[in-house]
Amino acid sequence: MANQKLLQAFKASNPTILTSISSQEIAARIAKILIKSGPEHLETAPPLLSNLDSHITNLVLLNPSLPPRCCLTFFNFLKRNQSLVCHKPDLRAHVILISRLFQAKKFAAMKNVLTWIVMDNNLLSSFADMVYLIDNGFHEPKFVETMCDMLFRVYADNNKFEEGLQVFDYMGNNELMIDHRSCIVYLLALQRCNKVLMCLDFFRKMVKNKVDITVYSMTIVVNVLCKKGMVDRAKDLMIEMSGKGIKPNVVTYNTLINSYIKKMDVERVDEMLRLMEMDKVVCNAATYTLLIDLYGSFGKIDDAEKVFVEMHEKGIGVDIHLYTSMISWHCKLGNMKRAFVLFDELTEKGLHANAHTYGALIDGVCKSGKMDAAEILVNEMQCQGLDVNQVIFNTLINGYCKKGMIDEALGVQDVMEKKGFENDIFTYNTIANGLCKLDRLEDAKRWLFTMIDKGINPNAVSFTTLIDIYCKEGNLVEAERLFQGMKKKGEKPNIVSYNALMDGYGKKGKLKEAYQLKDEMEAMGIISDIYTYTSLMHGECIFGKIEKALNLFNEVRQKGLVINVVAYTVIISGLSRAGRSDEAFRLYDEMKEAGLVPDDRVYTSLVANL
DNA sequence: TTAGGGTTAG
Numbered sequence: 001m002a003n004q005k006l007l008q009a010f011k012a013s014n015p016t017i018l019t020s021i022s023s024q025e026i027a028a029r030i031a032k033i034l035i036k037s038g039p040e041h042l043e044t045a046p047p048l049l050s051n052l053d054s055h056i057t058n059l060v061l062l063n064p065s066l067p068p069r070c071c072l073t074f075f076n077f078l079k080r081n082q083s084l085v086c087h088k089p090d091l092r093a094h095v096i097l098i099s100r101l102f103q104a105k106k107f108a109a110m111k112n113v114l115t116w117i118v119m120d121n122n123l124l125s126s127f128a129d130m131v132y133l134i135d136n137g138f139h140e141p142k143f144v145e146t147m148c149d150m151l152f153r154v155y156a157d158n159n160k161f162e163e164g165l166q167v168f169d170y171m172g173n174n175e176l177m178i179d180h181r182s183c184i185v186y187l188l189a190l191q192r193c194n195k196v197l198m199c200l201d202f203f204r205k206m207v208k209n210k211v212d213i214t215v216y217s218m219t220i221v222v223n224v225l226c227k228k229g230m231v232d233r234a235k236d237l238m239i240e241m242s243g244k245g246i247k248p249n250v251v252t253y254n255t256l257i258n259s260y261i262k263k264m265d266v267e268r269v270d271e272m273l274r275l276m277e278m279d280k281v282v283c284n285a286a287t288y289t290l291l292i293d294l295y296g297s298f299g300k301i302d303d304a305e306k307v308f309v310e311m312h313e314k315g316i317g318v319d320i321h322l323y324t325s326m327i328s329w330h331c332k333l334g335n336m337k338r339a340f341v342l343f344d345e346l347t348e349k350g351l352h353a354n355a356h357t358y359g360a361l362i363d364g365v366c367k368s369g370k371m372d373a374a375e376i377l378v379n380e381m382q383c384q385g386l387d388v389n390q391v392i393f394n395t396l397i398n399g400y401c402k403k404g405m406i407d408e409a410l411g412v413q414d415v416m417e418k419k420g421f422e423n424d425i426f427t428y429n430t431i432a433n434g435l436c437k438l439d440r441l442e443d444a445k446r447w448l449f450t451m452i453d454k455g456i457n458p459n460a461v462s463f464t465t466l467i468d469i470y471c472k473e474g475n476l477v478e479a480e481r482l483f484q485g486m487k488k489k490g491e492k493p494n495i496v497s498y499n500a501l502m503d504g505y506g507k508k509g510k511l512k513e514a515y516q517l518k519d520e521m522e523a524m525g526i527i528s529d530i531y532t533y534t535s536l537m538h539g540e541c542i543f544g545k546i547e548k549a550l551n552l553f554n555e556v557r558q559k560g561l562v563i564n565v566v567a568y569t570v571i572i573s574g575l576s577r578a579g580r581s582d583e584a585f586r587l588y589d590e591m592k593e594a595g596l597v598p599d600d601r602v603y604t605s606l607v608a609n610l
Numbered sequence: 611t612t613a614g615g616g617t618t619a620g
Contacts, residue, residue: 184611191612219612254613286614293614324615331616359616366617394617401618429618436619461619468620496620503620531620 026051027059034060034070039077043084052078052087061096068104071097075113091123095133095147102143110147114154118163127151127166145176153182156189161198168202172209180212187220199224200237213241219252226259231268234259247279254286261294269294285311285319292322296329304329318349324357331364339364355386362392366399371408374399390416394426401434409434425451429461441469460486464497471504479504495521499531506539514539530556534567541574549574565596 030048033041042049057078061071075097078089089097094117101110117124124130130151134144148171155164164186171178183206190199203221206213218241225234235256238248253276260268269291276283288311295304308326311318323346330339343361346353353361358381365373374396378388393416400409413427428451435444448462458466463486470479483501486493498521505514514536518528533556540549553571556563568591575584591598 181611188611214611216611221612223612249612251613256613258613284613289614319614321615326615328616354615356616361616363616389616391617396617398617424617426618431618433619459618464619494619499620535620 023051023053023056024059027056027063030056030060030074031063031066031070034066034074039073042077043081049085052085054087054090054093057087057089057093058096061093061100068100068106071100072106072109079116091117091129092133092137094123095130095138098147099138099143102146107146107150111150111154114147114150115158118151118154118158118160127163127170131170141176144174145171148176149179149182152178153185156182156186159189159193161186161190161193161195165202168205168209178209178211180206180214180217183211184214184217184220187217187224191220191224194228196224196228196230207244213244213246215246215249215252218246218248219255222248222252223255226255229259229263231256231259231263231265235268235272242279248281250276250281250284250287253281254284254290257287257290261290261297264297266294283311283316285317285322288316289322289325292325292329296325296332299333301329301333301335318351320346320351320354320357323351324354324360327357327364328360331360331367334364334368336364336368353381353384353386355381355389355392358386359389359391359395363395363399366395366402369399369403371396371399371403371405388419390421390424391426393419393421394424394430397427397434398430401430401437404434404438406431406434406438406440423451423454425456425459425462428456429459429465432462432465436465436469436472441473445469457489458486458491460491460494460497463491464494464500467497467504468500471500471507474508476504476508476510493521495526495529495532498526499529499535502532503535503538506535507542509539509543511536511539511543511545528559530561530564530567533561534564534570537567537574538570541570541577544578546574546578546580563591563594565591565599568596569599 026048029045030042030052033039033045033048060066060074066074075089075093078085078087082088094113098110098113101107101113138144138147148167152164152167152171155161155167168178168183168186170176183202187199187202190202199221203217206217218238222234222238225231225237238252238256242248253272257269257272260266260272273283276287288307291307292304295301295307304326308322311322323342327339327342330336330342339361343353343357346357358377362374362377365371365377378392378396381392382388393412396412397409397416400406400412409431413423413431416427417423428447432444432447435441435447445466448458448466451462452458463482467479467482470476470482479501483493483497486497498517502514502517505511505517518532518536521532522528533552537549537552540546540552549571553567556567568587572584572587572591575581575587588598
């Protein structure tokens with residue numbers, strides 16, 4: 001029925017066809033061959049092919065006795081044999097094929113044909129071409145609706161957002177039903193491409209066009225805003241939508257909690273938890289994992305353990321993410337015993353450790369210097385059928401580097417390459433730092449320059465390592481150049497970068513420059529830490545300004561910074577060199593009382609580069 | 611159809 005209508009509409013817009021009987025005959029013959037023998041037999045009928053034009057193609061496709069399956073094979077034949085057939089199916093032919101597939105409910109095939117159209121700029125230069133066709137021959141609303149919906153998804157899948165929007169607007173203006181699931185596809189595509197404002201604008205459009213908004217689409221927009229750091233705006237959107245009846249769920253809340261945790265905004269985290277309670281949204285394992293991260297990042301492992309117990313009491317199901325997080329924090333704090341207890345416990349609970357879990361544990365044993373244990377764990381994970389991935393290789397390389405075992409580190413790196421992993425930025429930075437530790441500064445530089453030659457952009461860690469190397473070599477000009485260079489390349493110097501350069505200035509007696517840098521850093525919102533003060537104190541001590549060093553030391557105390565053995569050594573040796581041994585001894589006792597072990601190597605390294 | 615876990619620098 002619908003086909004007949006199409007045929008008539010088509011004929012009406014192409015009056016020449018009425019007189020062109022031979023075209024119809026050719027079309028009929030092609031159809032006959034397609035039905036009886038399949039498209040490959042068309043090759044045995046060259047006159048048919050050489051006479052083929054868009055009218056004939058369209059007539060073939062519209063032939064009601066030709067099943068949609070045959071239309072598709074005919075089409076594929078034309079696409080495949082462009083050397084044999086001079087004629088290429090045009091946009092109209094594609095849409096006719098789509099309509100035939102629609103009648104046969106072959107939706108996946110329809111989508112494929114739409115993708116061909118979208119990917120071929122010669123076929124469809126703008127959506128207006130499609131509108132023209134729809135207005136001139138394809139009036140059946142259900143078909144137009146389905147095709148537009150699919151086209152909208154295809155545009156989204158191929159990141160053609162402007163075109164997608166045109167389809168959306170067309171559907172809205174023509175009162176075609178817009179499927180909210182298609183809008184989710186579009187939102188997810190925008191999310192993938194980091195198009196934050198477009199995402200928000202589109203969501204507003206969805207609301208305006210009365211598309212069925214769900215918690216899923218809202219949460220996608222909340223997530224996109226959060227990932228761009230616009231957390232308060234995300235929260236406002238959630239509250240606004242909640243007022244319109246779209247209630248946030250645990251995923252929405254977790255998204256916001258995650259972002260507030262990353263910003264260390266405890267107050268807002270609490271606010272979200274309160275809102276959840278009011279909304280009767282129950283926390284899940286993901287919420288608890290986030291809270292454990294929050295406590296872990298503040299070093300409050302006891303509080304992390306408390307919430308871990310609390311969730312057990314509340315009967316909330318645990319999962320491997322949660323255990324991996326707990327294990328990771330214990331490893332970071334050196335509590336390897338507890339980490340292994342948790343590792344055993346998860347197995348008892350029927351959970352399976354994955355590469356992330358092993359990764360955390362391997363890093364823990366590496367950091368405690370137990371490389372043999374690390375190797376055992378690597379074997380164990382392989383026995384469990386888990387592949388050693390690049391992160392684990394890098395972790396092992398770092399473990400050996402930290403112990404000064406550079407040959408073993410390079411051995412692991414070799415195995416990694418043989419397994420098909422190329423060195424990544426972590427590998428390069430880690431090995432460069434391993435070499436620095438052994439004072440092989442030239443080799444370290446060579447690794448980093450090789451990395452750059454291979455087209456990997458240096459990140460803040462790479463720049464900082466190089467700055468530190470040049471400072472150690474006394475080449476402040478180059479260190480400064482790199483420091484400015486990293487800013488220009490959009491790599492923001494962090495506290496380690498600033499401290500490295502300040503240390504370089506201090507050792508050269510350029511205290512004025514060092515203090516200037518400290519001011520600059522603090523103006524950027526970075527708070528001076530014990531390394532900052534130690535570098536400055538060291539600089540002052542070297543050049544006999546012990547009073548200034550003591551002022552800095554008092555500042556450290558006032559700020560409540562934890563004083564480490566290096567900081568103590570700097571000030572103690574400064575005092576003794578200034579002949580103030582009483583004060584030096586007093587601080588020496590204080591250091592021991594604080595449980596710190598005096599370290600000859602620290603002292604040696606302090607005077608080594610002077 | 612939306613959220614949470616492992617690696618690098620002083």
